[in-house]
Amino acid sequence: MRLQGKSAIVTGGGRGIGKAIAKKFLQEGAQVVICDVEPKRLEQAQEELTSFGEIHSVVTDVTKRDKVMTLVEFTKGKFGKIDILANNAGIARFEPFLEIADENWQATLNINLSGVFLCSQIVAREMKEQKSGAIVNMGSTNGILGEPGLAHYNATKAGVILLGKSMAIELAPYNIRVNSVCPGFILTELALEGGMSEETVREYTSKIPLNRYGKVDEVANAFAFLASDEASFITGTELVVDGGQICQE
Ligand SMILES: NC(=O)c1ccc[n+]([C@@H]2O[C@H](COP(=O)([O-])OP(=O)(O)OC[C@H]3O[C@@H](n4cnc5c(N)ncnc54)[C@H](O)[C@@H]3O)[C@@H](O)[C@H]2O)c1
Incomplete structure (x- = not known):
């Protein structure tokens, strides 16, 4: 129970x-609040996970500041604080x-990179008041090495990694840690739909x-470790x- 007493947004x-x-x-x-832009998906996930503990859901588009503000207000209202932010939402085409069409370039940047910026900035302002917090961003091995057919995706994931490092420096005085998890090939709906x-x-x-x-689950384990106090000197x-x-090679 490494996250006992903590509240999280995923x-x-x-x-x-x-x-x-x-x-x-x-x-x-x-205690967890999940958000997603797809209401049906979100409802189903909440139903599936409800037997594991206290979980709520809020339909949210991470690219919209007002929607993210609502998500954060909701979470504060439920739990009184936000200890963990897992910035996982992303797309790949x-x-x-x-x-690459302009609209696909823009959509990938908006969701994968600007979404991380928006959620992190809004949540970190709360964490600053609390003087503690852990933000874990979803990077990718594609943010470290290139891969053909995914230039827009690769660019966003490289951006997420360096955004995370920059945030880690600026937020350290408030006891907020920021790290990225970089999965390689994880077989999910995203990979197949892509x-x-x-x-x-x-x-x-x-x-x-x-x-x-x-x-x-192997990626989730890395998120849980970095979000937990076991990673207290890792940022x-x-x-x-x-x-x-x-x-x-
Ligand atoms: N699957 C892999 O191999 C792999 C590898 C490395 C990194 N990643 C990253 O992991 C993350 C999750 O990937 P996945 O494979 O589980 O994908 P997925 O498509 O199964 O899940 C992504 C979820 O994000 C949601 N989403 C999309 N746009 C959103 C928005 N604007 N606001 C809120 N939610 C939004 C989708 O509705 C979906 O439910 C992504 O950031 C992806 O880039 C995946």
Whole structure:
């Protein structure tokens, strides 16, 4: 119960890794608010997770400041404080660089990078008053090394990692820690919807030293560690969860 007595917001908690993070936080004793832009998804996730502990949900688009303010007010109203922010919401669309449409470039930047900025700034203002907090951002190995077909996505994840480091420096005086988790290949709906064929899945897996794709729970474990007091002297860093993929040439 490493998160006993703590309250947390998980963005993009309607499915995939976000839902797994919310579940893990609940299992570790936290009270959780999940948000997602998809109401049905969110409702289903809340229903699924309710047996694990106190969970609420708020339909929120992380790219809209007023919606994020409402999410934060709701969470404060329920729990009186916000100890943990897991910035997980994100999208990925496979498109060759030469064919990226302006609207896809913009949408990827808005959700993956500006969403992290908005949620972090609004929550960190609360954490500053509390003089404590932990923010964990969803990076990716794609924010460390390039991958064809994902230039916009890669750019946002690199941005998230450095935004996190910059926030870590500026927020340290208020006892707020900021870190990123960088998963490699985790098989979720996002990967499949993004246009990844079964053949590509096999090809990816063969490049991973542990010879398998990652599971959502394995990413959730990293979030729980960085959000917990066990990581009390860890800030401004990234934790790679990729089965060893990027440690080789
Ligand atoms: N799956 C992987 O292999 C992998 C690897 C590295 C990083 N990631 C990152 O992990 C995160 C979650 O990925 P996933 O695979 O679980 O994806 P997913 O599509 O299953 O889940 C993402 C959730 O975010 C929500 N969302 C999208 N736009 C939103 C918005 N504007 N406001 C609020 N919620 C919004 C979606 O509705 C969805 O429920 C993403 O940031 C992704 O980039 C995934």
